[in-house]
Amino acid sequence: MELTTSPPAEKSKRASARVTSRKIRSASRMDTASPYLYVAPFFIIFGIFGLFPTLFTFYVALFEWNPIGEQTFIGFENFATLYGDPRFWNALRNTFSIWILSTVPQLLFALFLAQLLNNARLKFANFFRMAMLVPYITSVVATTIVFASLFGRDYGLINFFLGLFGIENIDFEANTLGSHILIATMVMWRWFGYNTLIYLAALQAIPKDIYEAAAIDGAGGVKQFFFVTIPSLRPVIIFTVIVSTIGGLQIFTEPLLLSSPGLTGGSGRQYQTLTLFLYEQGFGNFEFGYGSAIGVVLFLLIVAFSIINFFLSRRISSDD
Secondary structure, rough: OOOOOOHHHHHHHHHHHHHHHHHHHHHHHHHHHHHHHHHHHHHHHHHHHHHHHHHHHHHOEEEEEOOOOEEOOOOOHHHHHHHHHHHHHHHHHHHHHHHHHHHHHHHHHHHHHHHHOOOOOOOOOHHHHHHOOOHHOOHHHHHHHHHHHOOOOOOOOHHHHHHOOOOOOOOOOOOOOHHHHHHHHHHHHHHHHHHHHHHHHHHHHOHHHHHHHHHHHOOOHHHHHHHHHHHHHHHHHHHHHHHHHHHHHHHHHHHHHHHHOOOOOOOOOOOOOHHHHHHHHHOOOOOHHHHHHHHHHHHHHHHHHHHHHHHHHHHHHHHO
């Protein structure tokens, strides 16, 4: 006798199979979508507070924008005015001058300190490593007050020591190069400890076997530093150079505090940076369109350095 499945049982099996298939498809879609859901909060926040302000800045730069009045479309006239504005070129020169004076000595000093802190024979190493963060967590206002006193014209400690060698007192804030050295010193003080710890972490990741092999081959401490340490730190050095460059292009707080209550960066604009010039035009003179044009140029400069970093990193990777 042949057994046959009753129609109700067959319908039940088909329905069960459809439910199972739907569950599998739903689970598959959830597995596909879940990574995007996890990263969505970052992109939503970035879109609101990062991407939108950037795009809106590009938009405002095309207008003569009065925040409480009319907004007139003028195209690229703000950029043309910026190109012929000597104040812009002065701020650009000041920015790059302060960046060079602060970044190069800062990174060299940080690399030297990292090498010292990596020495196994150093006592109280953890204390000194923690002390590297003190400048980073110190208030910028307090730092500016202290360094302005140190570089003071009449009673500053720096001028006191220069006077011991017969050098007359220098008015650092009124002098272009002197004001750049003053601000660069503050920037160095604030960031050298941060970069020191980055280099220290990279140094501790270098295998000891490489140094032992170099010592067996007759390489001393100096040769090991230049032919083992530096090549091993190349990616980290490139990273710190680019990050310091981007930070240097955006330097704002130190010159703002020195020039307070004005926004001109000294009586002769001798230390007015791009960001301070942007702030003066946008929030001092309420020329939002012109200030936005300055911001766009600054953005493009940062993008250009990021591209240089990308190709330089690829070149280093290919050499390795």
